[in-house]
Every structure is written in structure tokens, then in C-alpha cells.
Amino acid sequence: MKHDEDRAILERVETDLDKHVAMIAQEFRDGFEAVDAIGRPGVTVYGSARITAGDPAYERARDIGRRFADAGFAVVTGGGPGIMEAANRGCQEAGGLSIGFNIELPHEQSANPYLDRELTFRHFYARKTMLVKAAEGFVLCEGGFGTLDELFESLVLIQTGKILHFPVVLVGTEHWHGLQEWIEEKLIVEKMIAPADLLLLSLTDDPAEAVQIVLDCYHKSCAHVIADAERAAT
Numbered sequence: 001m002k003h004d005e006d007r008a009i010l011e012r013v014e015t016d017l018d019k020h021v022a023m024i025a026q027e028f029r030d031g032f033e034a035v036d037a038i039g040r041p042g043v044t045v046y047g048s049a050r051i052t053a054g055d056p057a058y059e060r061a062r063d064i065g066r067r068f069a070d071a072g073f074a075v076v077t078g079g080g081p082g083i084m085e086a087a088n089r090g091c092q093e094a095g096g097l098s099i100g101f102n103i104e105l106p107h108e109q110s111a112n113p114y115l116d117r118e119l120t121f122r123h124f125y126a127r128k129t130m131l132v133k134a135a136e137g138f139v140l141c142e143g144g145f146g147t148l149d150e151l152f153e154s155l156v157l158i159q160t161g162k163i164l165h166f167p168v169v170l171v172g173t174e175h176w177h178g179l180q181e182w183i184e185e186k187l188i189v190e191k192m193i194a195p196a197d198l199l200l201l202s203l204t205d206d207p208a209e210a211v212q213i214v215l216d217c218y219h220k221s222c223a224h225v226i227a228d229a230e231r232a233a234t
Helices: 002-010 017-036 056-070 085-094 123-132 144-160 174-190 195-200 209-234
Strands: 044-045 074-077 100-105 117-121 138-140 168-171 201-204
Touching: 002 017, 017 100, 017 123, 017 144, 044 085, 044 144, 044 209, 056 074, 056 168, 056 209, 074 144, 085 100, 100 123, 100 201, 117 123, 138 144, 138 195, 138 209, 144 168, 144 195, 168 209, 174 195, 174 201, 195 201, 201 209
Parallel strands: 044 074, 044 138, 074 100, 100 117, 138 168, 168 201
Antiparallel strands: none
16 A cells, blocks of 8 residues: 555665655655746645635635735645635636645545646655745645644744745734744743744734735845846846
């Protein structure tokens, strides 16, 4: 069974190392090629697969996808249902480029029907790399363990300088405010992080504000790159 083979990579059991290394390498190559083919700035939107159409969180993510498409951004998600579907749907409805990087799971998460391009991964680490590589910013809507995983991984990558600082926007104050309070009252008070680390996060209920935070950071970064290039050319 393919899931047994995947599990063997992470367990201390006898395994065909050459086979697994080649498989993982090919998956990364396919992912890099898919990201390179996007050809425009992108934003990665995360959130729960369990939220259904008509839910306020679904409609907010759909609005976010639409606004990013209007701004010329590709919308990248995990390709599944729920918030992912909503963001892809809004993007596609606005004529944007809607992309899903899906994952094979034992319960067979299926791709949502609003994808212009789709690539399915077997391994989370390859998929997560592409979700970062394709993004000029992260927007995280309401979600569970998977969304929290992506949130803290992105913060660690920024904090440690593994990626350039780009915006991480939490959407849904009722959902996220408890986590923000815990960060402020525990992590900062106990000096587990620096107070300045809070600046890595933005929190809003407004789709327009969520999109604008990403756009502002992207255009500011682009202006800096252009200015550096112009100085180098003179």
C-alpha cells in the first residue's frame, strides 16, 4: 500500500533508500516546475477543509480569492474543500489563476472543482515547500491542526531568515484572538519570543484589508528590488 510505503520513510524500518530518495527528488522537481510555471505573484491561502459553502468564513475566503485575482495574483491553496475551495472559487470566478497543491491522504482528500492547475503530492514536506515557494504572502483563515502547522512553520521560516519577511495575515478575529492573547501573555511575558516578533502577524476580519496587507508588502519589496537593480546598472 502506498501509504504504508510513505510511513516507512518516517519510521526506523528497513526500506529501499534509493527508491525513496528518487521518489522524493522527483516530487520536488515536479513541484518546482509547477511553481515556475505560475508566471505571476501568488498568495497562499490556508484554512479548514471542514467549512462549507454559505458559512461566513467560506464566503470571506471566497471574497479574498476574488480580490487577489483582481490584483493580478495567483491564488494557491492545498487544493481541497472548505476554505481552500472558497479561495480557489473566488479567484476563478474573477478570472484569475487558481492553483491547488493537493496531498494524498488515507481518507482520500479530493481536489475541489475550482482549480485551473493542480498537482498532487505524496509527502507533506514537498507540498509545504511549494506552498511557501509560490507565495508572496500567507493568508490564514479559520482552521485546525493543519492550518496551525502552516502558521507556525511560516513564522519560524521568517524569524530564522530562511525566507524573506513577507506578510502572514490571520483572518477571523473571533477564531484567532485567543491564540494571539496566549502569544502575548505567555510567549512574550516568559521571553520565549521577542516583542518585535508580534509584528510578523496581522489580524483582521476584513477581506479587503487582508489583501491590501499582502499587496502593500509585495509592492514595497518590488520597489526595493527595482531600485537596487537601477543603482547597480549605473
